[in-house]
Amino acid sequence: VATRVEPATLAEPRTISERLVRFLSRSPVHIALIAIAALWLVPTVGLLITSFRDRSDALSSGWWHVFSSHLTLSNYGEVIHEAGMGHAFLNSLYITIPSTILPLALGALAAYGFAWTRFPMRDTTFLIVVALMVVPVQTAFVPLLKFFREYGHLNQEFFGIWLAHTAFGLPLAIFLFRNFFITLPKDLIEAARMDGASEFSVFRRVVLPLSVPALASFAIFQFLWVWNDLLMALIFVSDPTKRPMTLQINDMLGTYNQEFHILAAGGFLLMVVPLAVFFALQRYFVAGLLAGSVKS
Amino acid sequence: VSAQAPPLQVPQPRRRFGRSGEGSLKERLEGIAFALPALIVLGLFVVYPAYYTVRLAFYNSDYLFDFTGWVGLDNFKDLLTNDPDFLDVSEFPPSGAMINNLRWVIVYVSLCLILGLALAVLTIRVRYESFVKSIIFVPMAISATAVAVIWLLVYSPDPNIGTVNAVINGLGGNPVSWLGKESTVNYAIIIAYVWASTGFAMVVLSAALKGIPTEILEAARVDGAGEWNIFRRIMLPMLSLPISIVTVWLFINVIKVFDIIYVMTKGGPGSSSRVIAYTMYSETFVGGHPGRGAAVAVIMLILMIPVMAVNVKRFRSERVIT
Numbered sequence: 001v002a003t004r005v006e007p008a009t010l011a012e013p014r015t016i017s018e019r020l021v022r023f024l025s026r027s028p029v030h031i032a033l034i035a036i037a038a039l040w041l042v043p044t045v046g047l048l049i050t051s052f053r054d055r056s057d058a059l060s061s062g063w064w065h066v067f068s069s070h071l072t073l074s075n076y077g078e079v080i081h082e083a084g085m086g087h088a089f090l091n092s093l094y095i096t097i098p099s100t101i102l103p104l105a106l107g108a109l110a111a112y113g114f115a116w117t118r119f120p121m122r123d124t125t126f127l128i129v130v131a132l133m134v135v136p137v138q139t140a141f142v143p144l145l146k147f148f149r150e151y152g153h154l155n156q157e158f159f160g161i162w163l164a165h166t167a168f169g170l171p172l173a174i175f176l177f178r179n180f181f182i183t184l185p186k187d188l189i190e191a192a193r194m195d196g197a198s199e200f201s202v203f204r205r206v207v208l209p210l211s212v213p214a215l216a217s218f219a220i221f222q223f224l225w226v227w228n229d230l231l232m233a234l235i236f237v238s239d240p241t242k243r244p245m246t247l248q249i250n251d252m253l254g255t256y257n258q259e260f261h262i263l264a265a266g267g268f269l270l271m272v273v274p275l276a277v278f279f280a281l282q283r284y285f286v287a288g289l290l291a292g293s294v295k296s
Numbered sequence: 297v298s299a300q301a302p303p304l305q306v307p308q309p310r311r312r313f314g315r316s317g318e319g320s321l322k323e324r325l326e327g328i329a330f331a332l333p334a335l336i337v338l339g340l341f342v343v344y345p346a347y348y349t350v351r352l353a354f355y356n357s358d359y360l361f362d363f364t365g366w367v368g369l370d371n372f373k374d375l376l377t378n379d380p381d382f383l384d385v386s387e388f389p390p391s392g393a394m395i396n397n398l399r400w401v402i403v404y405v406s407l408c409l410i411l412g413l414a415l416a417v418l419t420i421r422v423r424y425e426s427f428v429k430s431i432i433f434v435p436m437a438i439s440a441t442a443v444a445v446i447w448l449l450v451y452s453p454d455p456n457i458g459t460v461n462a463v464i465n466g467l468g469g470n471p472v473s474w475l476g477k478e479s480t481v482n483y484a485i486i487i488a489y490v491w492a493s494t495g496f497a498m499v500v501l502s503a504a505l506k507g508i509p510t511e512i513l514e515a516a517r518v519d520g521a522g523e524w525n526i527f528r529r530i531m532l533p534m535l536s537l538p539i540s541i542v543t544v545w546l547f548i549n550v551i552k553v554f555d556i557i558y559v560m561t562k563g564g565p566g567s568s569s570r571v572i573a574y575t576m577y578s579e580t581f582v583g584g585h586p587g588r589g590a591a592v593a594v595i596m597l598i599l600m601i602p603v604m605a606v607n608v609k610r611f612r613s614e615r616v617i618t
Contacts, residue, residue, distance in 0.1 A: 062456055136596045139594075142357075224437065249559070260452070
């Protein structure tokens with residue numbers, strides 16, 4: 001969308017008094033921004049501190065008494081072992097990885113078809129796919145669950161949720177990849193075809209290597225989407241031993257109610273992967289989010 | 297000034313296999329082969345289920361999700377006129393899940409837009425722009441479940457645990473059970489979700505703001521326009537497209553909001569924080585009325601149709617937003 005243009009750089013003030021005047025005239029802006037940023041940090045910082053406080057402290061005083069309390073890692077130990085979050089972490093991985101790879105692969109193949117081959121009704125079909133992006137997942141709950149129950153109990157395995165996430169991730173994948181693929185230079189693809197490359201090897205050796213940014217953006221978006229999902233898991237993961245972290249934390253709310261030192265540690269385990277992705281891949285992450293903004 | 301090199305004229309040798317118009321049969325079959333796996337998955341797991349659900353909305357159903365009897369529009373009629381948890385207009389102010397969604401649309405969308413816009417405009421003026429933006433944006437990365445846990449701690453009724461009540465207590469007030477009172481529960485959840493979503497509005501609007509040519513702003517300043525007038529008469533009109541994109545995104549969020557409510561209140565106290573998506577879940581999987589659940593899903597689908605139309609139209613006008 002927007003090309004980056006540097007914000008207006010005003011002439012640098014020279015004297016101290018000039019600087020002072022400038023700072024004072026801007027100080028409302030600084031104060032407002034710093035206050036908002038602090039306000040935004042407080043809820044997370046509170047939870048982070050709580051996750052390191054020991055039980056008796058956490059139950060008797062607020063997290064802001066951090067300097068007079070015993071800090072410990074034992075909450076994380078308890079959450080991982082006793083509360084089952086370690087197992088749930090693995091389940092989240094089992095659910096998320098195939099649910100990311102499948103729509104990535106199927107979506108890229110289909111997008112190549114829509115971008116660089118010709119077949120009857122190609123553009124109409126593509127428009128239908130675009131429209132499917134905003135079909136609410138709720139319209140699929142009952143029929144999919146019925147189908148999964150009756151054919152091989154897929155909802156007792158991971159297959160059910162893989163299929164559901166793949167199906168609802170595909171329209172966005174196709175949309176993004178097709179829009180990226182058509183921007184690739186035509187000469188390149190024609191040249192490869194003239195050299196006798198099959199369509200599949202044009203796709204694999206020319207188009208895919210050039211499309212890493214689009215593939216990465218979608219992969220990150222879909223990975224976080226599935227990792228962070230609670231609703232689809234609630235419906236399609238029927239075996240309690242296969243539950244992801246989001247559902248596990250929800251169960252813990254019943255067991256640990258106001259024991260926030262435990263809930264906080266669980267919450268941070270759930271957040272650690274998305275936060276790592278965010279800080280490591282910020283550019284792709286933002287691109288993926290913007291791209292995914294058309295999806296429901 | 298960059299002069300574009302003239303396009304290279306390469307003599308086109310004859311293709312290995314001839315192509316005419318729509319392409320040879322082989323080419324067409326190849327194209328379909330690329331698209332087919334995805335289209336089969338979409339057909340089986342998105343399109344057909346949606347058709348099934350739309351049909352089910354006109355039937356009674358049971359725990360096996362079979363069609364057990366045609367009831368016409370009764371499911372919709374029951375929901376809209378006979379179910380105070382979904383829509384109750386018999387007294388003022390009206391209540392129910394539909395009204396809660398309306399409340400979400402008004403409060404959540406406008407707060408996110410105003411805060412996002414303000415932050416976009418303000419952060420551009422300071423050196424630590426990216427630092428502030430990261431802090432505001434980070435909650436976008438985490439799940440609604442995690443947001444719910446974070447804000448359960450903030451709202452805890454015990455002033456020795458809950459941040460908000462500790463502040464109120466410190467100022468001499470009485471602690472409030474924000475999530476336990478019908479009058480505050482919706483706004484409490486909405487504020488938690490605003491906290492999570494403002495970063496998106498800010499990032500989109502900030503990027504668009506930087507796309508406004510500085511000459512225009514400078515010219516206005518030279519002509520003596522105040523900062524407020526520059527914001528109102530130059531920035532706002534030039535931001536209308538990104539603002540509409542953000543608004544659509546926020547609207548989609550409101551229609552599908554579920555996780556945060558499920559974790560924070562389970563729709564309670566009573567049914568006071570239920571929303572459409574929550575009713576769909578509870579009617580189908582808790583209340584044992586899949587037919588009525590299907591009717592709710594159809595209502596959600598209908599609410600999405602304008603968004604669908606916008607997406608298709610935007611795509612057709614080749615104005616793709618990424």
